[in-house]
Amino acid sequence: MSFADPECHCEMISHSELGPIQSHETLARVIITPIHINRATGQPSPAAFQTVDLMTRGLSVLRRDHTDDAELIQQGKILCKNNPERSMHGVLYGSAAAVRALVDSVARRAFCLIDDEQPGQRTHATIMRSADQDELEIKALRGDLMDIFGQMVAPPADA
Numbered sequence: 001m002s003f004a005d006p007e008c009h010c011e012m013i014s015h016s017e018l019g020p021i022q023s024h025e026t027l028a029r030v031i032i033t034p035i036h037i038n039r040a041t042g043q044p045s046p047a048a049f050q051t052v053d054l055m056t057r058g059l060s061v062l063r064r065d066h067t068d069d070a071e072l073i074q075q076g077k078i079l080c081k082n083n084p085e086r087s088m089h090g091v092l093y094g095s096a097a098a099v100r101a102l103v104d105s106v107a108r109r110a111f112c113l114i115d116d117e118q119p120g121q122r123t124h125a126t127i128m129r130s131a132d133q134d135e136l137e138i139k140a141l142r143g144d145l146m147d148i149f150g151q152m153v154a155p156p157a158d159a
Contacts, residue, residue: 006108006131008100016117018066021125023097026064027113029149030075033089044092044152049142051135058114058126059145064093067123069156075121076155091156092149102144104133110141 014020021027029048031037036048053059062075076088102110109130118124127145129138 005112008109008112008130010114010128011112014115016115016122018063018115018117018123021063021096021113021115023100024065025096027061027094027096027099027125027127027149028064028067028072029059029061029092029094030072030079030088030155031090031092031152032076032079032086035086037089044090044146046142046146048092049145049149051138051142054111054127054129054138054142054145055133055135058128061094061125061127062121063115063123063125071121071123072156078120088155090152090154092152094145094149098148099127099145102141102148104131104137104141111145 012020031044031048036044038045049059062072072091073088080086080088096113099111099113100109104110110133112128112130114126114128116124116126129141133141
């Protein structure tokens with residue numbers, strides 16, 4: 001799925017009381033072991049930013065400026081639900097402005113940031129491709145997203 005909206009007008013439509021995502025906000029990506037972790041290094045793998053997610057449904061993040069530690073822990077529990085071998089391994093943080101600054105091979109904005117509260121996840125947001133970038137381009141942009149989100153930090157206590 002793509003919004004086919006390279007100028008990201010869709011960002012102005014908020015689906016929560018928080019309003020549209022502001023460029024100064026920090027986004028949080030919850031990392032789950034074993035699915036997002038390179039077993040050899042213990043660090044996030046490209047699976048933390050799956051190409052199929054970026055091309056179809058978008059990549060789930062939380063709006064950290066509006067999310068307390070309890071909500072981060074709850075997100076981890078939601079992602080691990082009914083799967084006892086999974087656990088919250090850490091969190092990656094990235095800048096909304098940096099995500100918005102990414103451009104594709106024809107100089108269009110690569111991703112839109114959609115405020116889309118979900119049941120039990122009031123600060124949920126989605127990073128969605130803006131146009132019809134192909135799989136190879138999305139894979140390259142995924143590397144840029146991994147750079148933006150940087151080093152993993154430990155999850156909040158009690159995760």
